[in-house]
Amino acid sequence: MERVLIHIHGIVQGVGFRPFIHKQVRDFRLAGTIKNTSSGVELELEGERPELERFLAELPRRAPKLAVIERVESVFSPELKHFQDFRILSSRTEETRNTLISPDIGICDDCLRELMDPADRRYRYPFINCTNCGPRFTIIRDVPYDRAKTSMSEFPMCPDCDREYHDIENRRYHAQPDCCPDCGPHVFFLDAAGKPTDGDAIERARDALRAGAILAVKGLGGVHLACRCDDPSIARKLRARKHRDEKPFAVMCRDVECARKICAVSAEEEALLTSFRRPIVLLQKREKGALTHLSENNYIGVMLPYTPLHVLLFGDDLDMLVMTSANLSDTPIVYRNDEALSRLRSIADGFLLHNRDIQTRCDDSLCYCLEGEAYFARRSRGYVPFPVSVHEDTGMLLSCGAEQKASFCLSKGNYVFPSQHIGDLKNMETLEHYQQQIRHFERLFDIRPTAIACDLHPDYLSSAYAAARSEEEGIGLIRVQHHHAHMAACMADNALSGRVIGLIWDGTGYGTDGATWGGECLVGGYDGFERLGSIRPIPLVGGDLVTREPLRVAWALAHDAGLPTAEENGALYETMLQNNLNCPHSSGMGRLFDGVSAMLGVKTRCSYEGQGAILLEAAAAADAGELPLDFTDEDGVLRFDWRAMIRAMAEEQRRGTSPDVLSARFHNTLIRLAVQQCAYARERSGLDRVVLSGGSFQNMLLMHRLPEALRREGFAVYRHRRVSPNDEGLSLGQLMIARAVLERK
Numbered sequence: 028m029e030r031v032l033i034h035i036h037g038i039v040q041g042v043g044f045r046p047f048i049h050k051q052v053r054d055f056r057l058a059g060t061i062k063n064t065s066s067g068v069e070l071e072l073e074g075e076r077p078e079l080e081r082f083l084a085e086l087p088r089r090a091p092k093l094a095v096i097e098r099v100e101s102v103f104s105p106e107l108k109h110f111q112d113f114r115i116l117s118s119r120t121e122e123t124r125n126t127l128i129s130p131d132i133g134i135c136d137d138c139l140r141e142l143m144d145p146a147d148r149r150y151r152y153p154f155i156n157c158t159n160c161g162p163r164f165t166i167i168r169d170v171p172y173d174r175a176k177t178s179m180s181e182f183p184m185c186p187d188c189d190r191e192y193h194d195i196e197n198r199r200y201h202a203q204p205d206c207c208p209d210c211g212p213h214v215f216f217l218d219a220a221g222k223p224t225d226g227d228a229i230e231r232a233r234d235a236l237r238a239g240a241i242l243a244v245k246g247l248g249g250v251h252l253a254c255r256c257d258d259p260s261i262a263r264k265l266r267a268r269k270h271r272d273e274k275p276f277a278v279m280c281r282d283v284e285c286a287r288k289i290c291a292v293s294a295e296e297e298a299l300l301t302s303f304r305r306p307i308v309l310l311q312k313r314e315k316g317a318l319t320h321l322s323e324n325n326y327i328g329v330m331l332p333y334t335p336l337h338v339l340l341f342g343d344d345l346d347m348l349v350m351t352s353a354n355l356s357d358t359p360i361v362y363r364n365d366e367a368l369s370r371l372r373s374i375a376d377g378f379l380l381h382n383r384d385i386q387t388r389c390d391d392s393l394c395y396c397l398e399g400e401a402y403f404a405r406r407s408r409g410y411v412p413f414p415v416s417v418h419e420d421t422g423m424l425l426s427c428g429a430e431q432k433a434s435f436c437l438s439k440g441n442y443v444f445p446s447q448h449i450g451d452l453k454n455m456e457t458l459e460h461y462q463q464q465i466r467h468f469e470r471l472f473d474i475r476p477t478a479i480a481c482d483l484h485p486d487y488l489s490s491a492y493a494a495a496r497s498e499e500e501g502i503g504l505i506r507v508q509h510h511h512a513h514m515a516a517c518m519a520d521n522a523l524s525g526r527v528i529g530l531i532w533d534g535t536g537y538g539t540d541g542a543t544w545g546g547e548c549l550v551g552g553y554d555g556f557e558r559l560g561s562i563r564p565i566p567l568v569g570g571d572l573v574t575r576e577p578l579r580v581a582w583a584l585a586h587d588a589g590l591p592t593a594e595e596n597g598a599l600y601e602t603m604l605q606n607n608l609n610c611p612h613s614s615g616m617g618r619l620f621d622g623v624s625a626m627l628g629v630k631t632r633c634s635y636e637g638q639g640a641i642l643l644e645a646a647a648a649a650d651a652g653e654l655p656l657d658f659t660d661e662d663g664v665l666r667f668d669w670r671a672m673i674r675a676m677a678e679e680q681r682r683g684t685s686p687d688v689l690s691a692r693f694h695n696t697l698i699r700l701a702v703q704q705c706a707y708a709r710e711r712s713g714l715d716r717v718v719l720s721g722g723s724f725q726n727m728l729l730m731h732r733l734p735e736a737l738r739r740e741g742f743a744v745y746r747h748r749r750v751s752p753n754d755e756g757l758s759l760g761q762l763m764i765a766r767a768v769l770e771r772k
């Protein structure tokens with residue numbers, strides 16, 4: 028007999044870990060104790076050495092699926108304490124303080140089997156769930172998490188469900204949202220006028236979809252608009268009604284086989300699609316240029332059914348449906364029944380709704396699959412409100428994010444809780460949603476921030492919120508430069524300390540000199556930074572207008588490069604430029620992408636953010652050529668002077684080189700730019716770790732090649748893994764910088 032002391036670090040509290048350990052200890056016939064610690068759990072066990080070792084070996088493989096085991100330390104000792112049984116050591120206060128809240132979980136295989144079993148009492152019941160699956164975050168009103176504090180409080184359990192709930196051997200033991208047709212919620216189908224219809228609601232909806240209708244379908248975190256995707260005219264009708272001209276639609280496929288009909292699906296992508304988190308995964312189209320009514324680029328966002336209602340809606344004959352968030356022009360996703368009926372009246376031909384309320388909006392998560400893991404464009408349903416663990420104790424802090432892709436983070440010790448996707452704060456309703464979610468998270472996780480971090484931008488509504496709260500509550504406000512925050516976010520994402528090189532490419536961010544930045548090479552750490560590289564500022568003729576009219580950027584690039592331009596508004600632009608009228612300059616990489624995209628005729632008018640860059644990426648041919656790469660050295664800042672590149676590009680265009688080839692060469696040139704700026708930064712600083720952050724790194728052409736190109740030159744390269752590289756991931760960096768600033772004080 029021996030005794031072993033085991034420390035398990037990671038996210039192991041509030042995920043069913045202790046009941047799991049209890050069962051394991053019983054199976055291995057061991058004795059001892061377990062207790063929560065600030066960074067995980069501590070176990071003390073006694074038994075035969077081989078049994079103890081087997082217990083340790085099996086631990087990671089058998090752990091509950093929400094648990095994240097980061098490190099296991101074990102120390103064996105021959106001195107026994109002679110435990111007689113297994114005890115959970117805990118205090119009540121600690122129980123409530125450290126409980127995590129589960130994200131919503133896609134339907135599990137066991138529930139799927141019962142759903143399709145005519146002999147089961149939940150046969151075809153659209154709200155079937157269990158301890159391992161079902162709604163969580165989106166139905167919780169308050170903590171501690173039990174049925175009375177969720178949307179299920181209106182549905183008292185019937186005796187059968189109650190029995191399952193209290194039976195420790197049952198797979199619905201302590202499943203708060205558990206219910207059945209006798210005691211739980213139900214679905215109904217309303218016609219275009221919002222009038223109830225007779226018959227089986229799901230069959231009515233299926234008939235309508237087959238006939239080409241656009242339906243509002245209530246999901247977990249909000250309402251979707253659904254329609255057939257095989258008929259371009261139906262998708263066009265939806266675009267017209269939703270005023271969404273060009274932005275890609277997500278598609279829900281019945282299963283992976285159906286997804287393969289339109290996209291290539293690797294084994295790794297399949298694992299991500301079928302995971303219990305069920306994100307939308309951006310998959311490469313089978314045929315370049317196909318299905319443009321769904322997506323104008325090379326990818327289609329695909330997800331699988333994640334609620335029993337979705338499963339029933341598809342039946343065994345519908346293969347795939349457009350499933351796009353129901354919202355109108357930048358307002359948050361519709362999530363209440365009354366709201367769906369009033370706001371979607373002009374869009375939907377029918378409504379498949381139910382009477383289980385959604386408490387909290389949560390959009391679908393969106394990601395690429397990169398090296399076998401999710402690479403986020405949006406971290407939301409299925410992931411939120413789970414924390415990201417960080418390597419430093421943060422105390423309790425709030426960081427307020429950026430503006431267009433707003434998010435916030437709240438922290439407690441080594442846990443940082445990033446919010447779900449919020450949206451653009453310039454919309455009034457979105458701003459209210461943002462403020463309300465900050466309060467909601469503070470209550471759920473019992474966090475009272477002692478300081479607030481926000482962006483340096485004086486006009487961001489998130490900064491205004493932060494300033495007002497700091498004033499009201501008399502707590503510190505730390506303003507963080509945008510690209511410094513991106514850099515710190517990627518550092519924290521990879522648990523890095525010390526100093527690194529930060530290659531930060533994005534659209535726009537407020538610089539320390541008041542100018543607009545966005546193609547930056549920084550050197551520093553959480554406690555500060557220095558700017559060593561950038562790009563030649565581009566005049567933005569007409570300010571914010573350029574994001575919709577990238578031809579203005581193309582004109583400025585050509586004009587600055589000394590090229591003749593055919594632009595009809597050229598004279599006007601020239602006057603604006605000379606008199607400095609609404610002509611801010613920007614070193615944003617996103618703007619360079621927009622301008623080149625417009626110059627090559629790939630995209631000359633944009634209807635959503637980043638469109639020019641996305642289509643330029645999509646256009647790129649397989650070509651290894653490059654364009655001239657010039658630099659200027661301005662007081663130690665190595666600036667990419669793109670004028671020679673633009674002149675060469677214009678010359679190639681004149682010679683008839685295709686935009687596809689020039690797009691490829693533009694990307695190749697940027698990769699060399701990155702390598703040279705990092706080499707310069709290494710020379711100056713002696714550092715060789717590079718973090719990649721900013722919205723431009725959602726470009727998969729760059730992500731598949733740039734890290735490799737840097738590694739070949741001897742750099743250690745880090746990219747985002749747990750939060751998004753775009754502005755949504757920024758709040759994590761703000762928070763870590765605030766922590767460093769406070770520590771220094």
Ligand code: ZN
Nearest residue numbers: 135138157160
């Ligand atoms: Zn289940």
Ligand code: ZN
Nearest residue numbers: 185188207210
């Ligand atoms: Zn029941």
Ligand code: FE
Nearest residue numbers: 533535536754
């Ligand atoms: Fe940014």
